[in-house]
Amino acid sequence: MTKSILFIFLDYPPKSGPGAQRNFYLNKHFSQLGWQTKVLTMTLQSNGMGDNSSDDKEVIRAFGKDATQIFSIMGKYPKFIEIPDRWYLWILPAIIKGYKACRNNNVDYIYASFPSYSSAIVGTLLSKILNKPLLVDLRDPFRFRYDPENMPVHWLYRWLEKKTITQASMLITTTPECSEFYAKLYPEFPSNNIHVIHNGFAKEFHDEFEVPQKLKNSQPFTLLHSGILYQIGRNPDVLLKAIHFLISQGEIKKGQFILRFRGANIWPALSLQIDELGLTDFVEFKERIPYTQAIEEMSVVSANVLIQNSLFNLQIPSKLYDILALKKSLLAITDKQGALAKEMTHLDLPYFSSTVEETVILLRKLMTVAQIPLTNNSLNCRNRYYMNQKLSNILNTSLKSS
Template identity: 30%
Template sequence: MVKRVLMIAYHYPPLSGGSGIHRTHSFARHLPEHGWQPLVLTVHPRAYEDLGADHSDATIPVYRSFALDSSRHLALRGRYPELLAQPDRWISWWLGAVPAGLRLIRKHRPDAIWSSYPIATAHLIALSLHRLTGIPWIADQRDPMVDAGYPPDPHRRRIHGWIERQSIRHAAAVVSTTPGALRGLGQRHPLADDRQLALIPNGYDESVFATADSTERPATPRPFTLLHSGVIYPSERDPGPLFAALDKLLSEHRIGPDNFRLLLRASAHDDHLRTLMQRHPGLDKIVELAPALPYQQAVAEMLGADGLLLLQAANCNSQIPAKLYEYLRARRPLLALTDAAGDTAATLRAAGIDTIGQLDSAADIAAALLRFLHLCRTWQAPLASQKIIASHSRAARTQELAALLDRTVHKETT
């Protein structure tokens, strides 16, 4: 017998950018393989600020309800009441999604409800539908909703804290994507049932890699290209010490334009990076800031890079960049600049990757980069095994979600 799950998510095609899109879409595509039919409830495209190509699967039923972005649709001279942005700028979605969700529930009789953060309104919608219908709810929290100083706005932090408490109280399961985030959730809610807290990490989409053409390598010699693909947050992935390390190695003639190139693709903060680079004249000879590419092309570029760069600061030790799993699948040498005590470093070490340096130390970065370049040029750079890589696929993650859904429904019926 086919079971149904109502999936409530803001991040869904044709929204452009964000790992949340791939997580929800991949879950929806693979769930039927495990006896679950998804029904996706998302926002009207007008609510999206950046639209891209719609790569959604036509076989997945998608329903879009009324939603506005307060900052664009409800602002007067660029300002809007704080009430219209709590817990986020899409709170108006709740007004359209709850009635729409009730209609879908009456028509399709789903066995479970699933909602995805970081748009907290999705959890509010799921909470409302769960309270109105009694259908078991799984809250895919992913990263922490609250943390020390996060969200920065104290009022929003209180609201997020309330939503998290409601999920612990009412949801059949609350899901995190990293061990650290799961531990933090348990510490904030020590009375939570251990069976209620679940770990389902992010992953990579094999279908994208299967169809991406690897970038052809030029026959003529070229500088070693180290690629960082994706957003570089000024605090959470601060490249300042990296630039200082590159400047030192450049001045010592350990690297140069003829043998090294750092490509920062789609940083989303190019102006900030240029300001940092100006402190080290000459970096523009080896560092290139490049615009975003369509997702398929970005994956192809990863497959063709000489090396891949991952950045994650110590203030994100309980988070793992979704890019990490794509990097592992690309099977290119990987240099991670991150805190050795964080979940990112632990995941890499478990995969056999030890080319890791401290992001906050220019001296450590310089040493790690020289070692990394030596290992790459002598074909000794560590790569993850095919077995470990396959365990991080989104198909494997969906199997974990299906098992959680099965346990949830079974518990409700016994």
């Protein structure tokens, strides 16, 4: 029996980033596992950040533009322009394209990938129109659950979340913590239809990846944070204070240590803190680079750091698995009650801290003793192919019982 699924992805190559890569390999692995797949995504964006850009006939692109670019004046726009998200202009074209693609070619499932509100809306409406089961991939919880911005319209996001979950036949999360959160939030939703499919690394990508020889063993000791920072939820305050302490003790000297923030924004208070702590010679901010180049950089620096404060306790950054696949040393600044700390404990990686004092101890070890990487057998438990195979098996079982 031919099994078919329509994936609704806002993020898809040639767009770069971990979300696009995750979606690319989900589609690829499902095809390898015997599914007939279609991908509904946005028209190509000329952002110069792409890879895996070879579309095939099963990739359906609907027109879409970033509303904040269209309606901005001199780079500024009112906040309501990005409600429910900045990509809402693709909702109607996507519904039309999705309907045309599926009305004559039956699909068994419609799969909508969050954290895009617009993707959730497209999936919910297509599921209603086509009368097909909706799978909601909560890669992250609905954003208003952890984002304090746009408080006046949280009622709208709460309504969208309820409508989407009410329409859904299955919820897919990436952490047990997120699954438990939604099970408690919606006790009427069958708990046996909430599944954890962990994030992971794409073995195919890492097997083909080669560390540039000329960049190996680079000096000074470089600690890299790759990705966005936030004042609330991903604030480097603890890390900066720990580095300041080690400098004051003479354990870190100028020219021997660099903390690099790649693709991160810097806000005034953060800039002031770096200056007041005397860290201007030890901290650098670099512009965002494409995903493949970002992985390359992660592979050649001395160590990588993740920052995940309690606001994001239900989530695990996908970079964790890329760092582990690269067999690089790692430090995580995170709440010990959060999903990241629990995942690292599960994988026997005791390299996380939540206080300045603990971070000082881990930084000392990081700069002097090489961490023992996970064995290939341990690493394989987070191989993205096996994660997607697990999801495929769940859907196969559901089809047989329906």
